[in-house]
Amino acid sequence: MPAGPRPPGAAGARFALPWVRGCAGVLVTLVLAGCERESIRVYQAPKETAPQRQAMSTPFESRVPQIHWKLPAGWQELPAGQMRVGQFAVSGQGEQKAEVTIIPLPGLAGGDLDNVNRWRAQVGLPPVKAEELPKLVEDVQVGGQAGSQLYDFVGTPYDRSETNRLLVAVFRAEGTAWFFKMLGDSALVAAQKPAFVEFLKNVTFEQGAPHPPIAAAAPPDAPSPPGGGDGGSGKPTWTVPAGWQEQAPGPMQTAKFSAPDPAGGKAEITVVVLPGDAGGTLANVNRWRGQIGLAPVGEAELNQLLTPFEVAGAQAVHLDMTAEGAKRRLVAAVVSRGGNTWFYKLVGDEAVVGKQKEAFLQFVRNIKYGS
């Protein structure tokens, strides 16, 4: 610090210029060196192997067998990506197209009923009950082993006029569930079914090889209807109630808000849109009940929980559940619109959810959906 006595004879502005120049030089060098982060870098890198790539970036890595296949005639192999370890395009007469995907997921990857109803929704079919499941399953060989399930659904998806057909084979081994799917124009998929079954039979698994990368981006079965199109799932416009703070949404979430209470405690609001009925209201309600520590309910009790309410141009219900012991409360609204289901959920401390309930329902009622 420039403290201390003033020496005699130093009153004039005698400036030691070399000092100043020196300091300025150091500063300019530092700033220029710091700017390097902003420039394009060119470097040589060793060739990257697949295991290296995956270990670095994916939080969902796990070791599962690697798969090999024999490409059927007429199938075109596409680069693997997202969660898919194999991907193929199949073209038929005229504009007919189908897509084959192979997705491995760790664990059991959901119950059969939820999966089946999600697949049915993709081809516009209504959900089925658990007791109907066995009637839908065909037996198929995967990798030379019998006993895997094959499902075959035909229907018209909500956003298309043509009939689509979906074949799904599920093979579970070594803690991994493998999903083989063929989705496309009905006639083409019907013609390709023998090739698909033959393909399944001929796949081979290699033990202990690392799993290719799985991105956190898409839900395992994010529907990708050929031809795309907005199925009414575009982000709607809404007015965020006072006191809600927008948060970065998690995977699969369209939006997320937090509603902290000045008196302590907090609640969270999430918006999720899923195609079809997303496994049915009962399955979802029971999942939410589990989240706040309540026991599941049956179909009859479910109807007592649901209250229909007014939303412009759509069917909507809401429900309100409280876990007395844990003092947790959950208010949810389910809006079915344009082939999609919108799930709005307010969950948190009992008192805070109580205070926010009206604002939440008002928020849901006033949402304007795109075309």
Added chain:
Amino acid sequence: MGLKHLVRVLCSLRLTVVCLALGMILVFVGTLAQVEIGIYAAQAKYFRSFFVYWTPPGTTLNLPIMPGGYLIGGVLLVNLVAAHAKRFGLARNKTGLLLVHAGLILLLVGQLATDLLQVESAMRISEGEARQYSEDQRFSELAIIDTTAADRDQVVAIPESLLARKQDIRHPNLPFAVRVHQYWVNSTNVPHGGAAGAVRATEGLGKRVQFAEAAPTARMDMRNMPTAYVEFLPASGSLGTWLVSDWIDTPQTFTHDKRTYQVALRLARYYKPFSLQLLKFSHDKYMGTEIPKNFSSRVRLQHPETREDREVLIYMNNPLRYGGETFYQAGYDEKDPRVTILQVVRNPGWLTPYFSCSLVGAGLLIQFLTHLVGFVKRRTE
């Protein structure tokens, strides 16, 4: 008159006091701001800036309301140097003061050096695996990788900050220009077709997958997932518009002029001339809890040029210092107990605080002894 006045102000002790007071206020306000906007944004707004700006609600004005860290530090540095040059000169009886001030100047310049030059990154290694690069934890890069050569890849890495300008990017090592159609600091996935009106990819994964812009996150335990739509433009025609995103793990491949390229938007990578192979990762927790007790990574360091090949044990408070970088045991992957996470810090200025503290200490000692000796001499006379 004007210059003399300016010199007087620059040399004054008052200016020092004002700067120190402002510095204290800045540290206080900046620390509080971390709660709302997160540590990185607070650092940028309050400390790595010349002014702290404020936008009055309901306006687009950007008003400077107080000096930022660079300005306060810079003025303090000028004040110190100026006062020294003007008042003390290089008199021998001022050696102590000179050393103290040199120490302070070194501290200020050293911290600026740390701020500008320090690079922090992380290495995730799974047991058995060898890794030759670390990844930045916050900044991504658009990597265009020429994979044609059989032995090595050539990478042209374009930093996010250039993508954000949404301009055409040209580089002598690229036979095409990169046109940035869209760039989002943070993004979220949307159902296919959900992002109405958005730029559409004409090639690659982007034909099937879509993302939408998301609010940048300020949380320490989350990071932004940038997404961009880029088009590659050779001298004539176009190689199509591609969706690149941190969400996509696999590079996308295309060919141009008999060369094969991969493109990926990924965390910026820093390659090293050596590799670290994780031999064994141990992490102990206190029994019955999830509280970590001890982590350690036994790694094998191999440097082909120096022919080094040795094992190193990295554990808490016992980092590996190698090649100008420090490798700390930072954490583990909650989803995979075989993955260690090492924090890699390159800080060319890491020794400056030690030097400056030594200089200040020596200066104070000399100053004190000079006074003491003078005092004792006068007493004895």
